[in-house]
Amino acid sequence: MGRNTRKRRTPLATKIVAGAAALAVGGGGLVWANFYASAHEDHGGHNRTRSAGAQVATIDCPDVGQKIRDVPDRARGEVDGELATMDSQITNAYQRLATTRRAQAGDSQFVQNSILGPLKDRRKAIIDRIQLEINRAGGKADDNLDELAGCQGRPADQQNGGGQNGGGQNGGGQNGDGQNGDGQNGDGQNGDDNGNGVAGPVAxxxxxxxxxxxxxxxxxxxxxxxxxxxxxxxxxxxxxxxxxxxxxxxxxxxxxxxxxxxxxxxxxxxxxxxxxxxxxxxxxxxxxxxxxxxxxxxxxxxxxxxxxxxxxxxxxxxxxxxxxxxxxxxxxxxxxxxxxxxxxxxxxxxxxxxxxxxxxxxxxxxxxxxxxxxxxxxxxxxxxxxxxxxxxxxxxxxxxxxxxxxxxxxxxxxxxxxxxxxxxxxxxxxxxxxxxxxxxxxxxxxxxxxxxxxxxxxxxxxxxxxxxxxxxxxxxxxxxxxxxxxxxxxxxxxxxxxxxxxxxx
Structure with missing residues (x-):
């Protein structure tokens, strides 16, 4: 199939994410690790309980874009660009979550210290810029936007899908999460990834x-x-x-x-x-x-x-x-x-x-x-x-x-x-x-x-x-x-x- 070949510029944030994602590319496409960690992992013929940090399935960040109101017209472009950068930050953090399963298994604070904490700092800097851009354009930025900087890791059985038929409540955490673990190498390619390395959809x-x-x-x-x-x-x-x-x-x-x-x-x-x-x-x-x-x-x-x-x-x-x-x-x-x-x-x-x-x-x-x-x-x-x-x-x-x-x-x-x-x-x-x-x-x-x-x-x-x-x-x-x-x-x-x-x- 073809693609849109119109020449366009690439923002720095997108280039950073592209570089990070490229680390996991192999065999013609990105192999995302399985994010549905099992409760136990087999090592040397015995099971040991995995740390809570290893059970994080995805990253949940407050949607700053939906909370913003009354942005002056002349600041709209800058604010939209900053929000897009925040999306790239989440993608980058999620990719790091996908490729650090061994480290998470050995350190219950790894996700918080190495992924969520730095992500909060980066989001806070973007929010500060959004507030500044709104105020410079003659608007009045919401001083409480800083409260949206922090993100959380969601375990497989605690997603917030919230659909009417219950699929969001289980979030894929019921079926197979504990059966296959995170793969033979601990990197998560044989669990709820349907054998193709991609997290979702699940049964x-x-x-x-x-x-x-x-x-x-x-x-x-x-x-x-x-x-x-x-x-x-x-x-x-x-x-x-x-x-x-x-x-x-x-x-x-x-x-x-x-x-x-x-x-x-x-x-x-x-x-x-x-x-x-x-x-x-x-x-x-x-x-x-x-x-x-x-x-x-x-x-x-x-x-x-x-x-x-x-x-x-x-x-x-x-x-x-x-x-x-x-x-x-x-x-x-x-x-x-x-x-x-x-x-x-x-x-x-x-x-x-x-x-x-x-x-x-x-x-x-x-x-x-x-x-x-x-x-x-x-x-x-x-x-x-x-x-x-x-x-x-x-x-x-x-x-x-x-x-x-x-x-x-x-x-x-x-x-x-x-x-x-x-x-x-x-x-x-x-x-x-x-x-x-x-x-x-x-x-x-x-x-x-x-x-x-x-x-x-x-x-x-x-x-x-x-x-x-x-x-x-x-x-x-x-x-x-x-x-x-x-x-x-x-x-x-x-x-x-x-x-x-x-x-x-």
């Missing part, structure tokens, strides 16, 4: 779709915005399934100007000039994969991969194999993009270049407050899960459905934490006070994926969403991104169609 991340109760998913995030009493029309846009092989590990919304800001690879449909360095002018002048050439919007989501040993184009790259995202990239067989209306009345036009992020790429450590992807199987659409990958019967496709926030504050195309300018509808389908209804984007992706085999607490040939390394490929971390780049005439057509109650495309 507990999957569920047979037949075992999911119908209509049990919590729809607090307003999965269906339209209804009989409001604007009932729809507008579909066909933008393909990334036939042009546009991939990169950037995130123009959350980390503009930062190479590898996502630390995982995205599929892109629609706008063909989306990378971290794309300006609004670049987006407006770009080609589009959408059949309606008036739609230059960019729609993107983390790729799904089949962990089958395939060496993809990014097997040795940051965002790909160098950060634990390995295997064959699976393009959707079908990508349905549809805009719908409001239960309570008419919708208004989206402003051009409106940015929306839905879901949370860090839900495994942040908790599920912003989790918003629904997983299911074709033929079983009434059975939806957020924190599990479905095991679908033969002939059934894996479905990934995401319905975006549909209430806009009427003023801003983005916000400091990339969320506050948007909101979900309330229980009665109305928007919160101060917000107005816009067309709701609904994305439905269908995949032809061979069903993984789960036996004896292990999963063979699993599929998984690309993720930040420390998020362990959990399904609850799935997310979706959108930038509106429709021309004015098309956006007006979308609004008119929805408000008239028609189905258009």
């Amino acid at each position: 507990d991340d999957f569920v047979d779709i037949n075992d999911v109760q119908p209509n049990s998913r919590n729809s607090r995030n307003g999965l269906a915005a339209n209804g009989d009493g409001g604007s009932t029309g729809t507008f579909a846009t066909d933008c393909g399934v990334n036939e042009n092989n546009l991939f990169n590990s950037d995130n123009l919304i959350a980390a503009p100007g930062v190479d590898n800001g996502a630390h995982h690879t995205h599929d892109y449909v629609g706008n063909q000039d989306n990378d971290a360095f794309s300006s609004d002018e670049d987006l407006a002048n770009a080609d589009t994969s959408c059949q309606n050439q008036g739609d230059k919007s960019t729609y993107y989501w983390p790729v799904l991969r089949l962990q089958d040993g395939t060496q993809e184009f990014d097997a040795n790259d940051q965002g790909g194999g160098a950060e634990g995202n390995i295997g064959k990239i699976l393009k959707p067989a079908q990508a349905e993009l549809k805009f719908v209306g409001s239960q309570q009345g008419d919708v208004v036009a989206m402003p051009k270049f409106l940015r929306i992020i839905t879901g949370d790429a860090k839900s495994f450590t942040n908790g599920d407050a912003n989790a918003n992807t629904s997983w299911s199987c074709s033929g079983f659409e009434d059975r939806q899960v957020t924190d599990k990958y479905p095991l679908c019967p033969e002939g059934s496709q894996v479905l990934r459905t995401t319905n975006f926030q549909s209430c806009w504050d009427g003023q801003n195309i983005d916000s400091a934490n990339h969320r506050d300018h948007m909101a979900f509808v309330q229980e009665d389908g109305s928007c919160p006070e101060g917000f107005q209804a816009i067309p709701q984007l609904q994305v439905r992706l269908a995949y032809d994926i061979p069903t993984p085999t789960v036996e004896n607490g292990q999963v063979q040939n699993p599929y998984a969403v690309d993720s930040f390394p420390e998020q362990l490929h959990k399904p609850i971390t799935d997310h979706n991104d959108f930038i509106n780049v429709m021309d004015e005439d098309l956006m007006n057509e979308v609004v008119d169609c929805i408000n008239r109650g028609e189905d258009c495309q």
Whole structure:
């Protein structure tokens, strides 16, 4: 497969992480050690209890980006860059956690003294800079941000996935963690890594779709915005399934100007000039994969991969194999993009270049407050899960459905934490006070994926969403991104169609 080859700069922090990750590269890709430490380790024919420090599965850091408010416009770029550096610091610390299992086994304070303590100091320095940048730009930085500097190590049985179906509570700690230990060499390559050296997904991340109760998913995030009493029309846009092989590990919304800001690879449909360095002018002048050439919007989501040993184009790259995202990239067989209306009345036009992020790429450590992807199987659409990958019967496709926030504050195309300018509808389908209804984007992706085999607490040939390394490929971390780049005439057509109650495309 191809990649986005646009020339771009690489921040120093990214280079540092790349150098650290390269230490573990071998055989065409990064071999991440198993982070699910067993309670005991076999040495010389006898067991000895391992130290508490060796049981740390991942690193959990407060999400500073979601806590920041009221950043002056002229400081937004600098603050986003600093937040991206903090993400790189976590990736670097997580990689050190992965490659120091022997040291952790011999020293119960190793993780705290050698990983978490230095990480806190580095994060404190970044927070200080963020506060300074906000104040210099005429804002008033939150003096309590320093409280977010410290991170903690989470044992395998204490992750914070928090999904509705229990997968986040066990976090993979039940199945196989104590059976295989950390590998023959103590470096963690034969435990819950499915034999491929990558931490996650694990058997507990999957569920047979037949075992999911119908209509049990919590729809607090307003999965269906339209209804009989409001604007009932729809507008579909066909933008393909990334036939042009546009991939990169950037995130123009959350980390503009930062190479590898996502630390995982995205599929892109629609706008063909989306990378971290794309300006609004670049987006407006770009080609589009959408059949309606008036739609230059960019729609993107983390790729799904089949962990089958395939060496993809990014097997040795940051965002790909160098950060634990390995295997064959699976393009959707079908990508349905549809805009719908409001239960309570008419919708208004989206402003051009409106940015929306839905879901949370860090839900495994942040908790599920912003989790918003629904997983299911074709033929079983009434059975939806957020924190599990479905095991679908033969002939059934894996479905990934995401319905975006549909209430806009009427003023801003983005916000400091990339969320506050948007909101979900309330229980009665109305928007919160101060917000107005816009067309709701609904994305439905269908995949032809061979069903993984789960036996004896292990999963063979699993599929998984690309993720930040420390998020362990959990399904609850799935997310979706959108930038509106429709021309004015098309956006007006979308609004008119929805408000008239028609189905258009």
